[in-house]
Each structure stands twice: as structure tokens, then as C-alpha cells.
Amino acid sequence: MVTLDxxxxxxxxxxxxxxxxxxxxxxDSSMKIALVVNAQGILEGTISDGDIRRGLLKGLDLGSAIERIIYRNALVVPPSFGRDMVIQLMRSNQLQQIPIVDEQQRVVGLHVWSQITTPPPRDNLMIIMAGGKGTRLMPHTENCPKPMVLVAGKPMLQHIIERSQQEGFNHFMLAINYLGHMIEGYFGDGSQFGVKIDYLREQTSLGTVGALTLFAQRPETPFVVTNGDVITDIRYGELLDFHVRYDATATMAVRVHEWQHPFGVVQINGVDIVGFEEKPIARTHINAGVYALSPNALEFLVNGEHCDMPTLFERIQAKSLRTVAYPMHEPWLDVGKPEDLKLARDQGEKLQREQV
Incomplete structure (x- = not known):
């Protein structure tokens, strides 16, 4: 089989x-673009069908050198550019292809619109922790599991699954406990949503990661874990690729949280005032509730024992294995309280109106 590479x-x-x-x-390539390089692999320019046609109209023949038809002002991007930025560049410049070059301008890849907007299927497992009782969301969760609370006409859990599908994920594992039969009754085996869904059925609450001890057969490849009440546009696939690239045992998506002190801060040394700072802004990284784990991370869990994700990270760190932070900037909302649910619903309704 021929690979994209x-x-x-x-x-x-x-x-x-x-x-x-x-x-x-x-x-031969069917890419609708040729990447012209010199002997060192440095990009000299590009050639399209249109460039060839224009050359033939100017009197060139099939034996003519390509030198006169090379387009030398091609837009290029470095490998570090994320998918969102590349899509934005392609859309704003009406491009179907963008070469990828390194610092020496050597060609190392090619972004193609049809591929970058349709991620390839991923065999990696996507696990959604959907067993929480949602006490803080009462009375919305009195007779409804928190992940099934509606946002923009759909359960939050369905939003997460559909968002993951857009990233190429098609195999899901749902960890359920409180009113889990309602979740299982709605999603079934996932076939009506075009995916495969299996279940980890907790008999008692096992925390934000303890349910992973219930695997009948542990995953053989890295997988994504997300809380069932996190609504976000994070690129789950990019998180997983980041995790693999840094050879981590566990990766945590983090966001920058800003908090402004309501008062002016006085800096003192003993009784002496040494400075002032008017309503300073504190910036910290917070846990976004989305993770990537390697299979060996499961070795640090005890069967049937309650465990939260920060504890798992601490256990992994204690063995000097690598844990890394994935900085995310996409829209994100942890729907833990009634005011969060109202905000999520307002945003969902606004998005629906914009799409009409």
C-alpha cells in the first residue's frame, strides 16, 4: 500500500x-502540484497544470526546460505550524496545497486541502469518563447523568463523540456508573452514530481514572482520555501526536488561566514598604481534563481502587517516567456548575443561529 508520505x-x-x-x-502524484527542488533538496518553486499550459501557449514544447514556468513565490510553512493555522492560510489564500519546508528551505512535506480537512482514521482508543454523579449540577442531574445533559439539543457526551469523529477517532470506551443505563440505552454499540462503543461499567465510583482498571484487554497503543463534561474544540489527534512525539507516558492538556487581584498589592520587607502593584494579574496553567496515556501508564493503577488523574501522574513521575503538558488554546468549558451549563447552552444556541 502506498502511504501519504x-x-x-x-x-x-x-x-x-x-x-x-x-x-x-x-x-504520478495526483497532487496537482510539482515541487521543484535543486540538488540539495531546497525548494526552488512549484509547477501546476496551469503553469504548463501557459508555457505551451508561449511556444515551449514537451522537451523544453521547466526553468521558465516555475512559480518562485510559493507560500510555504514550517513543520511546526498546526493544522488550524495551515487551514486558515489555505482558506485565506485560496490554495489547495502548501509545501512544508525546514529552516534550510528543504522540502519535508506537503499539506493538501483534501487531506488536512479530512484527517485519516485513527485506530487509537478514545475513552470518555462518564460515570460522575454531577452533584454540583443538581437539579439538572437528579434524573439524568451529567454527560447526558443537553447542550444545543444534544447530550454533552454526543458533542464529544462527534468532535472526536472529526479527528478520525472511531472506537470509543465509555466509563459509566451513575444512571449508566441511560447512557448505554442512548448510544448502544455506537453503530447509529457511525462508531464503535464499548463500556467500562463501574460498580462504585472509581474517580477520574480508576475505571481504566476494568479493561478486559488493555490497549496496545496510546489512547486519549477525556472527562465527560468538557466541551472543547481541542484537536484530540494533535494531542495524541504531541504525546507520541515527546515519548511521554502521560500527557495532560493545560490551559492558561488568568485571575486579576481585586486590590492593589503592597510589597513589604519587615515593616518597610518596598513596592506596589496595582491589581496584578496572576497566570497559571490549569488541568483541562483531557489526557493522552501510553499503555504502560495503566501499570500504576490498582484494580478496583479509586484513583484520580493527578494521582496517576504523581505515581508515574515518582518512577522518573516522562509526563508532559500539552498547551491548548482552543475554546474550552468545564460544565460543572449551573452557570457553566447556561454558558454552554447560550454559546451553543449562538452557534446554531450563525449556521442557519
């Missing part, structure tokens, strides 16, 4: 090629 490499075209070579390159 091999396909973009087929779009590489040496600078000493002819128009005939360029046509063959475009046909």
Missing part, C-alpha cells in the same frame, strides 16, 4: 527536468 515524495521534481517530466510528475 510516499505520495507527496512523488511530487518532487528536479530543477533540470523538462515539461514532459513535469506532466509525468503531476500524473
Amino acid at each position: 510516499e505520495i507527496w515524495r512523488k511530487a518532487i521534481l528536479p530543477i533540470d527536468s523538462t515539461l514532459k517530466d513535469a506532466i509525468r510528475c503531476l500524473n
Whole structure:
């Protein structure tokens, strides 16, 4: 099977090629673009079907060198650019392809619109912790499990599943406890939503990660874990790729939280005033409730024992294994209190109106 990596490499075209070579390159890669490089692999420019047609109209033939038809002002991006930024660039510049180059301007990849907007399927498991009682959301959760509370006409849990589907995830594991039969009755095996859903059924509350001891068969590849009350546009796939890239045992998505002191702060040394700071802003990183774990992280859990995610991270750190923070900037809301639910519903209704 030909991989995507091999396909973009087929779009590489040496600078000493002819128009005939360029046509063959475009046909072989099906990328609608040829990446013209010199002997050092440095990008000299690009060639499209339109460039070839314009060259032929100017009197060039199939044996002519491509030198005169190279477009030398191609927009490029470094490998560090995230998916959202690349999509925004492609949309604003009406581009279907953007070459990826390193610091030496050597070609290291190619973003293609059809691929970047449709992530490939991921075999990795997506686990959603949906067993909480939602005491702080009473009376909304009196006869309804918290993840099933409606936001914009759908249960929060359904929003998470559909958002994950957009990232290529298709196998879900739901950890259920409080009124879990309602969750299982609504989602079933997931077939009506185009996914596969299995369940971890807690007999007692096991915390935000303890339910992972209930696996009949542990995952063999890294997986994502999210709380069932977190509404976010985070790129779950990018979180997982970040986790793998940094060879971590556990990765935690974190957000910057800002809090402004309501008063002016006086700095003192003994009884002497040494400075003032008027209503300073404190910035801290907070746990966003979304994680990526490697299979060996499960070795630090005890079967049937209550455990929260911070405790698991501490156990992993105590063994000198790597835990990393994934900085996220996307919209995020932890729907833990009635005012959070109202905000989520207001935002959902606003989005629905904008889409009409």
C-alpha cells in the first residue's frame, strides 16, 4: 500500500527536468502540484497544470526546460505550524496545497486541502469518563447523568463523540456508573452514530481514572482520555501526536488561566514598604481534563481502587517516567456548575443561529 508520505515524495521534481517530466510528475502524484527542488533538496518553486499550459501557449514544447514556468513565490510553512493555522492560510489564500519546508528551505512535506480537512482514521482508543454523579449540577442531574445533559439539543457526551469523529477517532470506551443505563440505552454499540462503543461499567465510583482498571484487554497503543463534561474544540489527534512525539507516558492538556487581584498589592520587607502593584494579574496553567496515556501508564493503577488523574501522574513521575503538558488554546468549558451549563447552552444556541 502506498502511504501519504510516499505520495507527496512523488511530487518532487528536479530543477533540470523538462515539461514532459513535469506532466509525468503531476500524473504520478495526483497532487496537482510539482515541487521543484535543486540538488540539495531546497525548494526552488512549484509547477501546476496551469503553469504548463501557459508555457505551451508561449511556444515551449514537451522537451523544453521547466526553468521558465516555475512559480518562485510559493507560500510555504514550517513543520511546526498546526493544522488550524495551515487551514486558515489555505482558506485565506485560496490554495489547495502548501509545501512544508525546514529552516534550510528543504522540502519535508506537503499539506493538501483534501487531506488536512479530512484527517485519516485513527485506530487509537478514545475513552470518555462518564460515570460522575454531577452533584454540583443538581437539579439538572437528579434524573439524568451529567454527560447526558443537553447542550444545543444534544447530550454533552454526543458533542464529544462527534468532535472526536472529526479527528478520525472511531472506537470509543465509555466509563459509566451513575444512571449508566441511560447512557448505554442512548448510544448502544455506537453503530447509529457511525462508531464503535464499548463500556467500562463501574460498580462504585472509581474517580477520574480508576475505571481504566476494568479493561478486559488493555490497549496496545496510546489512547486519549477525556472527562465527560468538557466541551472543547481541542484537536484530540494533535494531542495524541504531541504525546507520541515527546515519548511521554502521560500527557495532560493545560490551559492558561488568568485571575486579576481585586486590590492593589503592597510589597513589604519587615515593616518597610518596598513596592506596589496595582491589581496584578496572576497566570497559571490549569488541568483541562483531557489526557493522552501510553499503555504502560495503566501499570500504576490498582484494580478496583479509586484513583484520580493527578494521582496517576504523581505515581508515574515518582518512577522518573516522562509526563508532559500539552498547551491548548482552543475554546474550552468545564460544565460543572449551573452557570457553566447556561454558558454552554447560550454559546451553543449562538452557534446554531450563525449556521442557519
